[in-house]
């Protein structure tokens with residue numbers, strides 16, 4: 759089993775390490791602040807620090823929108839548990855909407871994420887640093 763907690767300073771190097779293991783999938787440069795991360799920790803084994811099994815961040819973009827980011831797991835459903843935890847935190851905080859920007863949209867569908875917001879509203883996205891001239 760494992761326990762999901764808010765990330766502490768001592769977890770940060772291992773969070774960074776887990777994210778660095780997924781360079782093609784996870785943003786490496788603009789990371790969420792440490793205070794927005796949750797970690798999944800294995801039970802304590804005497805004499806060792808608890809193994810960090812996964813991380814996820816719920817990054818508040820505004821009062822009404824948070825971004826689920828930096829989801830990384832060593833397996834065994836820890837990723838799903840971290841996502842459910844983040845969604846629970848958003849619900850408890852009365853944040854009405856959570857967005858995820860991902861190369862695995864199908865993975866997020868199982869948690870209820872969908873492409874079009876009910877009522878016909880859509881999220882549109884612009885990567886301003888990579889914007890090309892249109893001509």
Ligand SMILES: CC(C)(COP(=O)(O)OP(=O)(O)OC[C@H]1O[C@@H](n2cnc3c(N)ncnc32)[C@H](O)[C@@H]1OP(=O)(O)O)[C@@H](O)C(=O)NCCC(=O)NCCS
Pocket residue numbers: 780783784828829830831832833834835836837838839859860861862863864865
């Ligand atoms: C994706 C990830 C978070 C899954 O976490 P996990 O702890 O292994 O396990 P989960 O229960 O959350 O997910 C496993 C399930 O997701 C499915 N899954 C994995 N990648 C998927 C994808 N690209 N599309 C759809 N489903 C996917 C698996 O097939 C598995 O399905 P099952 O439960 O029916 O067997 C983990 O593999 C990981 O850290 N990957 C690298 C970083 C990453 O991709 N982060 C998320 C996207 S931003």
